[in-house]
Amino acid sequence: MNIIESSLFHDFEKGMCGKEMQKSIKLYQDAKDFYAAYDPTLPNDTCMYEVTSFLDPEGAAGHLNWGVSLLHPVLVDGECNMTRGHFHHDLSCEEYYWCAKGEGLLMLMDEQGNCWSEKMHVGTLHHIHGHHAHRLINTGNEDLEVICVWPANAGHDYARIEEHPFPYRVYKENGEVIVRRRKND
Numbered sequence: 001m002n003i004i005e006s007s008l009f010h011d012f013e014k015g016m017c018g019k020e021m022q023k024s025i026k027l028y029q030d031a032k033d034f035y036a037a038y039d040p041t042l043p044n045d046t047c048m049y050e051v052t053s054f055l056d057p058e059g060a061a062g063h064l065n066w067g068v069s070l071l072h073p074v075l076v077d078g079e080c081n082m083t084r085g086h087f088h089h090d091l092s093c094e095e096y097y098w099c100a101k102g103e104g105l106l107m108l109m110d111e112q113g114n115c116w117s118e119k120m121h122v123g124t125l126h127h128i129h130g131h132h133a134h135r136l137i138n139t140g141n142e143d144l145e146v147i148c149v150w151p152a153n154a155g156h157d158y159a160r161i162e163e164h165p166f167p168y169r170v171y172k173e174n175g176e177v178i179v180r181r182r183k184n185d
């Protein structure tokens, strides 16, 4: 029997390593529309979040992706940094999120627009139902790092979130997390 090293690696010092790794970086200039207000104090090239993934090259049903989302502790005119958020194209596809660092909220919304959040802190594990839209929000003062596992054929349906946005926004004011119902912004 040959005993070999795995071609993939992930620890909390070096992060993920492996030849199939993909990395995407979301800058403020690409995320402005997520927030209620434009913040002129934030440079366009501010890094809001980074997603590093091992993506299945075939995107095949039954295959899995592994990734880590890292959200920096940035406020946009007082509003907490967050991912764009999405439904899966294939609503039968669930997802796991595991909080490795920091603190935040996992905002969830069902297809009827009911919205709630789960608290995230180190060790919390979140099982996301296939029919629920999901968004990560960094409410802490350090990076929020979340490990994600999802089916390779899930897909990202962003259009549905743009048509029916999450109905709440999360702010941080004087160190306190404040949730407000979204206005027509």
Ligand SMILES: O=P(O)(O)OC[C@H]1O[C@H](O)[C@H](O)[C@@H](O)[C@@H]1O
Pocket (backbone or CB within 6 Å): 051, 067, 068, 069, 083, 084, 085, 086, 148, 149, 150, 156
């Ligand atoms: O694509 P967003 O809604 O901005 O979320 C950022 C990323 O979060 C997690 O890592 C998901 O598993 C990814 O599929 C997603 O791309």
